[in-house]
Amino acid sequence: MVTIKDVAKLSGVSPSTVSRVIADNPRITEETKKKVRKAMKQLGYHPNISARNLVAKSTKAIGVIMPSSANTALQNPFFPEVLRGIGSVIHEARYSLSLSTGETDDEICEEVKRMVFGRYVDGIILLYSRLNDRVTNFLREQDFPFVIVGKPYENESETTYVDNDNLKAGKEITKCLIDKGHEKIAFIGGSSDLIVTKDRQDGYIEALKEAGLEENDSYKIHTEFLKSGGREAVEYLLSLKEKPTGLVVSDDLISLGVISRLEESGYSIPDDLSLVSFNNVYLSEITRPPLTTVDIQIYELGAQSAKALIEKTVNKGEPAKRIIIPHKIVYRDSV
Template identity: 30%
Template sequence: MREGGRIMSVTIRDVAKLAGVSASTVSRVINKSAPISEETSARIYRAMEELKYVPNDIARSFASGSARAIAIAINVSDTRSYANRFFNNTVFGIETAAHRKGYNFIITSANDERGGMGSLEKLILSKKIDGLVLPVSLLQSSVVKLVEEMSFPFVVLGRVKHAGSKISWVDISNEQAGAASVRYLLGKGYRRIGFLTRGDKELFTRDRLDGYRAELTRAGLTPDPVYRVSPAAAFDETKLYLKTLFTSAAAPDAVICCDDKMALAALRGARELGIRVPEGLGILCFDNTEVTEMAELPISAVDVDTFELGRIAAETLFRQMEKPDFGASRSQITTKVIERGSTMKK
């Protein structure tokens, strides 16, 4: 708003005057603290838009006792877990849910700052956020103790194996993903199905293995040994290991790969050996990425809706914030197989 050539700050009273209501009515509409008629609310929003009025978040926080913000904590030193498309989609799902609720969304580090108080702890203790999404890899951090002592609303992103009665979590149904992968490959006529992994340290890998083994057992088949490739192995090293496996007496006729790079190594290793894919070897992986989609022979993959994972995590958090006695909630997102050339037998 301009006055005498100067830009003046627009106040809630200016909005009230233009809309023909009291300042307290404008405040109730902004904070959604009392029912106001649709006609009056629409008039107030039109006035806010015309005046380009932006509510003062600090003042609103004092008035409502809410910061109108939620956060997700990350480990900034763990680029493998956080600097990828899947995590970005999850973050977008959280951001979308927060936006619909009228909340700001903050990404912050859970790392301590030179041994002192970290930025996440500062946000919580200064009441700059109302709730927290905490990746399961950070569950053992000092942050958990803090949020539990303060009865601060939080949701874990990832399954918690021995969760206490008060911990809510949201995850992909990894056991279902492992079982669905086997069921799909059996349906394509494969019988000696191997599982290729870079280790079973993570709970999600162990869950996939449980589903893999259970589905083969249900089909009356003995699960193949689990083939482990060093997490530090470069692409060519992985390919060499797989070529040795594919020419062994116990060679599988199909493999489930833990990630897209291993699946691509399997594809290229098989082709260098003259093994026809998918006729002589079926390849399926858990990463539905551009790598699997744009490989020289597109690779079948398990598709995970990580946007939905983030959205459900945020909505679970909001329910906790609105109803402190809401109790623990556990949700799992199912997966589906995207069929491509690497398993599409003629």
């Protein structure tokens, strides 16, 4: 993908000059225009109509990008709750909100490019962080304002992000099971390339190590952040010779599936099997039994990310920040 930056480099002008040439700004000399247009042609760069708005002032809009498949994501109560937090802040600041609808990585990437090149938004909030994410790489390359809800997979110090201390939380919640005498503890997480899964799993592993318990690779399961993911994980675990007695589940909606599948097989929680969970979405108090889970303050994650992004869009020089939202364990009846 040829960018304005490439055109700027080749023609020896600044990217904003290129934008002005595209917008046919009268303050740019014909000579410069010629030079830039030649570079554009040489590189095969075709600005779309919206790119002509690049020199426009603030759009007073921000983009919110959900992980691949908004269709799936919106089934998990995490997302409406984080959107609530974002919405409250951007509304206060009189910004509008543009929501991604893409399903595949390709589609989402295309959507983000449209937002950026079309200058539809002043900045972007990514509601996920995963290894080698193309969208993140693109936004860095373009030097476009963005904030991650989650921990970036690299260049941590150059990126503003809002996260929980998921490693610590993972360790603490696993200890809840260890303290009750559990020794065979499995971990059920989301996709293994998501940083949040990695962090929570690392916390789980640290807790096992500290307690002198053995790590068992067949006890680490990665699935989708859906009820069905939880059901599948249980089916696999029940097929093992040595079944675990404790489960660390990294998402309440997965836990819902875990509970329903265990119930079907006649397992009783917490008598036959104990379970701890993450997120504290509202359904965690209506499951039977109600879940012992980590309250990660989802609303606050959203609100703080929006605040940080607006600061960044208003002031380009705003330094990168790491904002950690405190978590706390909510004790209910699943252990």
